[in-house]
Amino acid sequence: MYIPYGRQSIDDEDIQAVIETLRSDFLTTGPKVEEFEQCVADYVGAKYAVAISNGTAALHAACFAAGIGEGDEVITTPITFAASANCALYCGGTPVFADIDPITYNIDPKDIKRKITKRTKAIVAVHYTGQPCDMDAIHAIAKEHNLLVIEDAAHALGADYNGRKIGSMSDMTTFSFHPVKHITTAEGGMIMTNNKELYEKLMLFRTHGITRNSELLSKDEGPWYYEQIDLGYNYRITDVQCALGISQMRKLDAFVAKRREIAKRYDQAFAENPNIVIPYQMEGCNNSYHLYVIQVNNVDRRTVFEGLRAAGIGVNVHYIPVYTFPYYREHGYEQVKCEQAEDFYERIISIPMYPDLSLEEQDYVIEQVNKLTVANNN
Template identity: 65%
Template sequence: MKKKFIPYGKQWIDEEDIQAVVDVLRSDYLTTGHKVEEFEEKFAEYVGAKYAVTISNGTAALHAACYAAGIGDGDEVITAPITFAASANCVLYCGGKPVFADIDPKTYNIDSEEIRKHITSKTKAIIPVHFTGQPCDMKEIHKIAEEYNLTVIEDAAHALGAQYQGKNIGSISDMTTFSFHPVKHITTGEGGMITTSQKELYEKLLLFRSHGITRNKELLHNKEEGPWYYEQLDLGYNYRMTDIQCALGISQLRKLDKFVARRREIAARYNEAFKNLEGVTVPYQKEDTNSSWHLYVIKLELEKLKVGRKEIFNLLKEKNIGVNVHYIPVYYLPYYKSLGYQKGICYNAENLYESMITIPLFPRMRSEDVENVITTICDVVNNNLI
């Protein structure tokens, strides 16, 4: 009998989460009410930032951060190629140009030395992506940013609950963006967050997510009007989250530590099971980082296998293991090709893409599911060794 399908990622919603949403549905506020402020305050406290700004999704978070950083026409922003397209699209939204720096072949994160090679007089910011949940080398990235007066926007869509040198991701750089998509560490359905400890950036982010409109008397040009008065100070967007979503986020945030702990347990079991499996390389973890393990990516040693990545991928899918590939290098995508980007610019990223497979990892996985994944992968790989 065929075993049940195990997806690569899945949310964990319990009765407490459902009740939190129901309570809001029975309340006076459905959109931007008290739950938004509460979620922002609790999230900022959790990561250790002064401010947090809820926003409609992780892509909007990156867009808003680029706006707040002043990215504009002709500005260059350095980011990683092994990421979802949003990490680069956000630069294009603001009129800037994404510049792709190659990855470290061990951590799969952006290589700080490669960042340095790509800096020009037009470079304005760096967007390091904490791929799979392992933090980038932020000490070196900040050193470069200080040297060239660059803004650092961490894309931490994978890294909620992760630590770098003892500090929570979200408390370190100018701005940090998060995603609450259902496969992430906590979910609000769709949704995102931006954290910062700089008041000026915080105020820009608040403006941008709400049409560029404010009622904040400190910012108004005309301070003599009544309480109904507001002003549009810039061209913003409607990127707000609802109280419904934030109630779910608050409830999920209470369980974040438990979720991350379970992810780390599963990753440790995978590491132990696969460390001596010929044909597979397990993820490398730097000593000064503590990954939150959004993804677990194995790298196939294709020179030891008689079939390619596609064949291994399909065999695992046929056995109901919900594998995926994260990610196609952004500049491979047709739209980026139309902008003039070409293959060959990031050797390590391209090499990784050809051999990587994401395997199931989510907190609600049962131990028997984990063992099923391990047994199936070992069988498929061992049966296809040269």
């Protein structure tokens, strides 16, 4: 038996949607792309959506549309996948790391304020594990300092903050549709915005900087005419992927509900274990639980981790603080230190969390986690 930490949930309806698109006239740049964009925009309550090749491309596009360039600083969290910081580097900007709140594990607004300089241009707020950041505080800081807010919501499709879906509130919000996320398009991503100017920049960036929009062309030579008006990338997503995404969106609420049920059972199972800290939930927020991350205290994390792997449980660690990677240390980050993030990293383990996790499998995970955290108590 092997139980992964996360996996996709694909059914016959999803497979049929892909087959029908494969038999259609359009495999890419066709109607399914716009249909998928509208589906997600309607769900989260955003005006515009731009489907893109993956979540990293979504962050890159967002930084481009935000005008990040040489000399600009972008504040983000170190407890995230590297793309949340790399996206600033792609545009010539400089990532600046603010520490995490030790209770929520999300970026700490107080440390964001401490890290702001005259060069700060944007904040990339990562909704770690699917728990929304303190967006009221972050938006207030952004307004005070005239900063753009980009939400990295790769973990947070289906989450809500004070009654609003994540994806509807900031200058831009990015999603990922990797197989372990809430819905999948195999690979894929999306950027949400309510700003038409940003939307137009994102659309250009996705397709080589090329447009046929008559309002943007310098001249009109005929219906065939197009122009490259900026330097963009080929970050398109296919109709095949979007067909899968549309089918998956029909099940999103059920997927999220199942994740919350699994999280509740974990909470109850570990509540009396003195060596485990379970995730805290912010009042007014509904976590969509991309991950379920425990902290282990008074035990050797590596022993527990390897014991779970040996028991057939595919645990992982999310994440190693980004600035500790060799690339970052070699490029000016050797003195950076976020104490809360580093302490958190030393104690965390991600345990299985996905909609198809059975009760029997979850009970086995619970049994093994409790056994190993007690048995290895120092």
